[in-house]
Amino acid sequence: MHPAIRALEGTLIVSCQAYPGEPMRDPRTMAQVAAAVEEGGASAVRAQGLEDIAQVKTAVTVPVIGIWKDGSEGVFITPTLAHCRAVIEAGADILALDGTLRERPDGLTFAETLRRIRDLTDIPVMADCDSEESALAAAEAGADIIGTTLAGYTGARPSTEGPDLELLSSLVAQLPGRAVVAEGRVHTTAQAAACREAGAFAVVVGTAITHPTSITRWFGAAVQGA
Ligand SMILES: CC(=O)N[C@H](C=O)[C@@H](O)[C@H](O)[C@H](O)COP(=O)(O)O
Known part of the structure; x- marks a missing residue:
């Protein structure tokens, strides 16, 4: 296992993202959010x-796992080899990309994409998978991290209330x-612990830590429903 990946075992990784048109959609803001979660112990x-x-x-x-979302339908998380190259050039320590079996915009498979990336660099690669089939294929292709990121978002798996513990x-x-x-x-926090109990190597949390609009809605609904 790549030493940079080994260091993440048993730790919390935090995803810092704001969506198009949102007030926090500003690279400086996301950099501050990232610094804040590092202070809190994000690995x-x-x-x-x-x-x-x-x-x-x-x-x-701490290491930065870089993605480039292009669009919001089909394969959109670092969807092509060109996107992968750009993420690497932007300085990502770990490259994450769509790890599903869906057709990609440039016609390459995940395995072909990974082979081309390996010709360029040896930085670790995370596959954002949606099913058992895609995850096993990504592992076979040599992905360093197999993530359940897209489970419940592509139709391959039902969207579970919390994390997809069955798939995990x-x-x-x-x-x-x-x-x-x-x-x-x-x-x-209970769901994060359940992921570790299910054997997760590490756990990524995004919305519940870094997306105040969603968190506010959750609390608002609880207050109004009480
Ligand atoms: C499906 C998709 O586009 N997932 C994205 C992947 O980067 C992000 O929008 C999620 O916030 C991230 O995966 C973390 O998940 P959660 O925010 O649920 O903790």
Whole structure:
């Protein structure tokens, strides 16, 4: 296992993202958020977009997992080899990309994309998967981190209330010694602990830590519903 990945075992990774048109959508803001979660003990941060990656890199000492979301439908998380190259050039320490079996805009498979990335650099790669099939294929192709990031977002798996623990447990059992990371809908500390109990190598939390609009809505609904 890559030493940078080994260091993440048993830790919390925090995703720092703001969405198009939102008040916090500013690379400087995301860099401050990233610095704040580092102070809280995040072992790595996940940043979206080339400017955010570059700014976040200046604000933290922990590894930056870089993605580039292009669009919001189909394959949109670092969807092509060109996006991968740009994320690497922006300074990401770990490259994350769509790890599903869906057709990609440039026609390459995940495995072909990974092979081309390996020709360029040996930085670790995280596959954002949506199912058992895609995760096993990404592992076979040599991804350093297998994430459950897209489970519940592509139709391959139902969207569970919290993290997809069934998928997580199954991957942990089938991929011993590999970094199977829980990501997606981890909204409470209990759910984060449940992911570790299910064998997650590490846990990524985004919305519940770094997206105040969503968190406010959750609390607002609780207050109004009480
Ligand atoms: C499906 C998709 O586009 N997921 C994205 C991936 O980077 C982000 O929007 C999520 O916030 C991230 O995965 C963390 O998940 P959560 O915010 O649920 O803790």
